[in-house]
Amino acid sequence: MKATIVIPCRHEEDNVGPLIERLSAVLTDVELLFVDDSDNDRTVDAIALAAARLEREDLRVRVFHRAGAQRVGGLAGAVVDGYRRARAAKAIVMDADLQHPPELV
Numbered sequence: 001m002k003a004t005i006v007i008p009c010r011h012e013e014d015n016v017g018p019l020i021e022r023l024s025a026v027l028t029d030v031e032l033l034f035v036d037d038s039d040n041d042r043t044v045d046a047i048a049l050a051a052a053r054l055e056r057e058d059l060r061v062r063v064f065h066r067a068g069a070q071r072v073g074g075l076a077g078a079v080v081d082g083y084r085r086a087r088a089a090k091a092i093v094m095d096a097d098l099q100h101p102p103e104l105v
């Protein structure tokens with residue numbers, strides 16, 4: 001696996017599907033690791049739906065939903081948790097709200 005892309009997200013249910021689709025068009029052999037602090041399941045469900053549509057062996061999509069006491073440090077804490085859980089030797093961080101153009105990764 002070439003890299004882990006750590007993607008902190010909170011209530012990004014409208015953006016994570018297009019993000020996964022656009023990343024999958026330009027990447028091979030990576031892990032997409034979402035660290036979700038949403039107060040509901042909508043973002044997790046949208047990630048699962050987009051991941052199921054991928055049908056790509058070389059793209060692994062994982063979600064860590066931080067609930068309750070796990071949700072420390074806000075955005076910065078989510079990034080640190082993502083780096084700790086990354087399975088590749090290299091990791092980068094990208095926002096889930098499409099403000100970081102997926103095609104530039």
Ligand SMILES: Nc1nc2c(ncn2[C@@H]2O[C@H](COP(=O)(O)OP(=O)(O)OP(=O)(O)O)[C@@H](O)[C@H]2O)c(=O)[nH]1
Binds near residue numbers: 010035037099
């Ligand atoms: N896990 C997690 N993600 C967060 C949290 N706050 C923001 N995010 C995510 O971090 C990314 C950047 O957050 P934004 O609020 O867009 O920050 P920004 O781009 O600096 O600010 P804007 O200019 O307002 O868009 C997005 O993917 C958010 O969903 C948080 O508390 N926990």
Ligand SMILES: [Mg+2]
Binds near residue numbers: 095097099
């Ligand atoms: Mg933003």
